[in-house]
Amino acid sequence: MQVFEKIKDISNFIKELKAQKKTIGFVPTMGFLHEGHLSLMRYAKKVTDVVVVSIFVNPAQFGPKEDFNTYPRDIEGDKGKCLDAGVDILFMPSASEIYPEGYLTYVNVEKITDVMCGASRPGHFKGVATIVAKLFDIVKPDKAFFGQKDYQQTLVIKKMAADLNMDIDVEALPTVREPDGLAMSSRNSYLNEEERKAATCLYWSLTKAEEMIKNGERNSAKIIGDMQKIIEAEKLARIDYITIADAETLEEIKTIDKKAVIALAVWIGKTRLIDNIVVNMK
Secondary structure, three states: OEEEOOHHHHHHHHHHHHHOOOOEEEEEEOOOOOHHHHHHHHHHHHHOOEEEEEEOOOHHHOOOOOOOOOOOOOHHHHHHHHHHOOOOEEEOOOHHHHOOOOOOOOOOOOOOOOOOHHHHOOOHHHHHHHHHHHHHHHHOOOEEEEEHHHHHHHHHHHHHHHHOOOOOEEEEEOOOEOOOOOEOOHHHHHOOHHHHHHOHHHHHHHHHHHHHHHOOOOEHHHHHHHHHHHHHOOOOEEEEEEEEEEOOOOOEOOEOOOOEEEEEEEEEOOEEEEEEEEEOOO
């Protein structure tokens, strides 16, 4: 596994690979890797010639009161996991390498970033779009892989790639869950034992929504109401948002009669967790 810290060095290496007609698969991460990340890497290994992973905790996507300084980091552990997953290239730039002094350029995807996590975290998706655009330009992947848990983020990146004519196939892969249903997330490490048990209320509320839809319920307000009851029964939980929205535009829908995403963000103690399911209406 080749490890790079400088843009110039990885760019030169990528040029050599491109000259050899190698297809490049890319998995951008903020590190503290878990099985969700590793599943993306293993899939990338199957469908592309060269797998590139980036580890960069991006300051541009954290608000002033968010957890940038305390975000979990484990560089040596992450290197070992990447090696085991068959990663070919690991890119670990510093913040000054990505955002040198005098940096002024940002990418902003509009409208679909105004709702859900975008409403709760102003500026977050501008930071996400900017770093991913930069990484796409550095790595020049043919395919890039993201987890469905970050549904809105992946939709934003797909829209950015399409609007800016980036010749990259952006693919979302299924959410990887713990045995009790909790979506895997680096931030799960913040939870103490009691909070960890409480956090399963996100999954159970989504399971309830899925069950209601299978039984014929189409009224979004009724489904959200039952989801709220499950979460509010957990004393450590505080709802940020629950939404049922068009899967492409993220506009809220009152009746589920098309492909929709049921998404939520919930505070468990001091930790904010997100999850979602996608429902396809025939």
